[in-house]
Amino acid sequence: MPSSPPVALVTGAAGGIGRATALALAAEGSAVAVLDRPGTDLKSTVTALEAVGADVLPVEADVTVAAEVDAAVALAQDALxxxxxxxxxxxxxxxxxxxxxxxxxxxxxxxxxxxxPFHCLRAAGRVMAANGGGSVAVVSSNAAVVPRQNMLAYAASKAAATALTRCAGLELAEHGVRCNVVLPGSTDTAMLRSLWPDSELGTQAALNGVPEGYRVGIPLRRIGTAEDVAELIAFLLSDRASQITLQTIAVDGGASL
Known part of the structure; x- marks a missing residue:
């Protein structure tokens, strides 16, 4: 009998990297539960996944509420x-x-x-350990490892997520669960565009660097795409990365040098 397809849960799936990740996983054959908070445009992600024939489950939940995350994981398992x-x-x-x-x-x-991410790792870790294994990718930021002006709280929160994921991966390894961290840099998403009142000036500052802000530019001379990040996530979650865990990998064109 054919084996069952992988089952994935993607948070922040209404747009940007989350939506691109859901599509990348579906392209590799995963059934996908897409999660985002109420009021987001989750329907457009579902429509895009259905258009490529994916088995998809929309879930509205707030990742800051543990009970909602636990319920989302249970719902995904029951349905997919x-x-x-x-x-x-x-x-x-x-x-x-x-x-x-x-x-x-x-x-x-x-x-x-x-x-x-703590709520998601704990809820998913429990069921993956019981299921006999799995894989996790947490999207952090290169701001977690390179100091940035004007992003202090964001950088601190992403550094916490990075440490959390690596510690969780160490604990979950005995259960066959791999945990890795992805560090995007400047990526063409709504979040990045919200920082730039002038898109052209913002792009040039990201590419060339801001010396007065102690920030280098991007050696590859391009802003990343959501798909760039999603491709790495899909790889890390696949069996092709079966010996990779506890790693932090930047997808930033060299900006974190």
């Missing part, structure tokens, strides 16, 4: 089969220097970018 892949992509960015960052901005980014 044993969960074998997790892509934790949901994230939020509010810029601000140390002296101007509010408690609310700090709390929100920690809740979504660090506590969210």
């Amino acid at each position: 089969g044993p969960l074998t892949q997790l892509a934790s992509v949901a994230g939020v960015l509010r810029t601000g220097m140390l002296l101007d960052t509010t408690d609310d901005d700090w709390a929100l980014q920690m809740a979504v970018n660090a506590t969210g």
